Amino acid sequence: MPNRRNAVYLLLIFCLLTGVFTGRAFFFNLAYLFAGLLLISFLWAWVSVRWISISRRTRTRRAQVGRSMEESFAVHNTSLLPKLWLEVRDHSDLPGHRASQVVPTVMGRKKYRWDVSTPCLTRGEFRLGPITLLSGDPFGLFISPRRLGATSRIVVYPATVPVTHFEMPMGVLSGGEAQRKRANYITTNAAGVREYVPGDNFNRIHWRSSARRDELMVKEFEIDPLVDVWLLVDFSAAALVEDPSVQRIGRTGPVIPMGVEIPPSTEEYNVVIAASLAQYFIEDERSVGFAAYTPHREIYDAERGPQQLSRILQTLAVARSFSPYTLAQTLSLETHFLTRGTTLVIITASLDSAWVAQAQVLGRKGIRPMCVLVDPASFGGQFSSEPLRAMLRSARIPSVLIQRGDDLTSALAQRPL
Numbered sequence: 001m002p003n004r005r006n007a008v009y010l011l012l013i014f015c016l017l018t019g020v021f022t023g024r025a026f027f028f029n030l031a032y033l034f035a036g037l038l039l040i041s042f043l044w045a046w047v048s049v050r051w052i053s054i055s056r057r058t059r060t061r062r063a064q065v066g067r068s069m070e071e072s073f074a075v076h077n078t079s080l081l082p083k084l085w086l087e088v089r090d091h092s093d094l095p096g097h098r099a100s101q102v103v104p105t106v107m108g109r110k111k112y113r114w115d116v117s118t119p120c121l122t123r124g125e126f127r128l129g130p131i132t133l134l135s136g137d138p139f140g141l142f143i144s145p146r147r148l149g150a151t152s153r154i155v156v157y158p159a160t161v162p163v164t165h166f167e168m169p170m171g172v173l174s175g176g177e178a179q180r181k182r183a184n185y186i187t188t189n190a191a192g193v194r195e196y197v198p199g200d201n202f203n204r205i206h207w208r209s210s211a212r213r214d215e216l217m218v219k220e221f222e223i224d225p226l227v228d229v230w231l232l233v234d235f236s237a238a239a240l241v242e243d244p245s246v247q248r249i250g251r252t253g254p255v256i257p258m259g260v261e262i263p264p265s266t267e268e269y270n271v272v273i274a275a276s277l278a279q280y281f282i283e284d285e286r287s288v289g290f291a292a293y294t295p296h297r298e299i300y301d302a303e304r305g306p307q308q309l310s311r312i313l314q315t316l317a318v319a320r321s322f323s324p325y326t327l328a329q330t331l332s333l334e335t336h337f338l339t340r341g342t343t344l345v346i347i348t349a350s351l352d353s354a355w356v357a358q359a360q361v362l363g364r365k366g367i368r369p370m371c372v373l374v375d376p377a378s379f380g381g382q383f384s385s386e387p388l389r390a391m392l393r394s395a396r397i398p399s400v401l402i403q404r405g406d407d408l409t410s411a412l413a414q415r416p417l
Contacts, residue, residue, distance in 0.1 A: 041138075045135060049133045054076075064120060064157040069094070077107065085104065092128045094154065097128075128153070129152060157314070158272055193209045193220065194218060229342075232347070270321075290311075294319035294320065297334075331358040342367050369397050400416050
């Protein structure tokens with residue numbers, strides 16, 4: 001296109017010079033013709049990207065690795081003049097997103113629509129937009145761009161695997177794990193209310209429910225309360241081990257997957273394990289807390305429900321192993337508020353023995369730690385995990401070993417050592 005326009009410029013200059021030297025009006029008329037062609041082409045290209053509106057609808061602002069993100073686009077010609085052609089260039093940074101489109105002729109007051117389905121391959125927070133419109137004149141002399149700066153964000157949650165069973169250490173409360181059976185005596189866990197029957201103790205009467213229903217109601221108790229579960233994920237830079245083939249977006253961004261398997265990075269395995277366990281406990285109606293430096297401090301008090309799961313997944317979506325705090329420092333700083341009876345699931349690839357001593361201190365306070373250890377040696381690390389596992393067994397801290405390429409559903413279901 002620049003070559004074609006330059007040719008017209010040269011013809012215009014040639015006609016002007018020839019007309020000046022020869023004095024013939026024919027060459028001046030040709031020069032006026034070429035000048036008019038350039039002016040009309042420029043105005044045509046400029047008008048072609050005006051009086052155009054684009055609507056972009058993303059069905060959800062949340063997606064997940066392994067699923068697809070759906071978008072709908074519509075180009076509306078608000079003028080009476082037809083638009084011969086338009087090119088819509090999308091500048092989103094979501095990997096694999098191909099929303100750019102060449103739009104055919106759009107008549108006046110008409111619309112052109114298309115849908116885009118993008119498989120989500122990488123966890124993280126990404127920008128959708130901006131958009132650049134391009135069009136030109138019928139002679140192919142000018143291209144006129146118009147940038148639409150509107151943007152939005154989409155968060156791609158990490159992938160999760162189905163967890164069929166995850167064996168945790170016995171709790172320090174009476175009876176160990178929750179059996180969800182009714183007790184004939186008062187425990188610390190009220191499960192509901194029922195109608196009063198002769199023989200019930202008066203101290204079990206729930207007066208507020210009795211007043212509301214206008215009949216005596218008594219409290220029911222379960223044998224065991226459901227203890228809180230806390231997930232502590234280690235994103236320390238010192239514990240990060242990944243295969244040399246791993247590539248990141250912009251060197252410090254999310255890992256670019258090379259296939260359907262989890263990328264060979266301890267960071268990615270930590271994220272998938274934490275996300276899967278959070279989903280497992282939430283679906284099991286457990287109260288789940290979360291703590292990590294991602295590298296920013298992220299602490300969520302133990303809660304139930306899908307909103308808690310969404311908070312955890314959103315944090316894990318952007319988590320990076322760049323924290324200067326070691327796992328031992330994190331345990332020292334962030335576990336003082338844990339209550340007696342809490343189960344603390346530590347997800348780490350750290351072979352530093354200092355954090356085991358911190359976990360032992362928690363055990364003496366009535367907190368039951370256990371470890372999901374991602375074996376760094378299987379990712380190319382220099383040291384074996386066996387000495388640390390021996391220390392964990394000596395400290396009576398149950399541990400589950402995860403290695404590169406393991407089926408996480410089966411690996412998480414194994415009996416802790």
